[in-house]
């Protein structure tokens with residue numbers, strides 16, 4: 388399974404390096420074979436000699452150039468980063484990234500062979516508008532995306548569940564994941580208020596191939612427990 392931590396706008400470089408070291412130490416001491424991904428803040432990227440996959444939360448679709456406030460491929464290359472998160476709801480809804488811009492970014496990093504974690508998910512208004520409208524909205528987030536890309540991972544993260552402590556019911560997650568698996572065979576993660584208390588249940592659902600964790604992942608002991616849960620479930 389894939390267990391991913393989105394550290395968002397938290398941890399300095401020093402804190403991030405300690406975090407990654409601690410997670411790696413745990414994973415190797417327990418011989419855990421799950422795929423573990425960590426997405427640090429941009430300025431906390433570093434050359435991490437680690438078995439943990441370190442990815443960027445964002446980068447512009449460019450090698451370099453005049454895009455104030457953005458980083459490009461050269462900045463990722465500096466740290467041998469080959470993994471990127473695209474389409475996170477905070478970038479779509481707070482930073483205003485459009486589907487068109489995301490597609491451009493997706494294609495740029497796809498052509499470079501990056502592992503892409505592509506996020507989809509509906510805001511509360513769309514969920515309340517009923518299943519049909521909600522699924523149509525999520526479907527529109529697949530527009531222009533190569534759903535057969537071999538290095539693609541999709542994360543379903545309902546916007547209203549992110550950082551709120553609210554989650555869809557397990558039945559809901561299962562049903563939506565089933566529908567999304569019909570759109571793409573890529574590994575499908577669930578994200579949105581995954582905690583150490585509900586991670587096992589979520590990971591047990593069919594068509595859930597892993598989790599993308601925000602706030603709870605800031606606690607190494609919680610995040611490590613989630614990796615261990617995934618390992619236990621796979622042993623069964």
Ligand code: 13P
Pocket residue numbers: 393475544548549550551552578579580581599600601602603
């Ligand atoms: P929380 O786990 O804090 O809800 O955040 C989820 C998320 O946005 C992961 O990308």
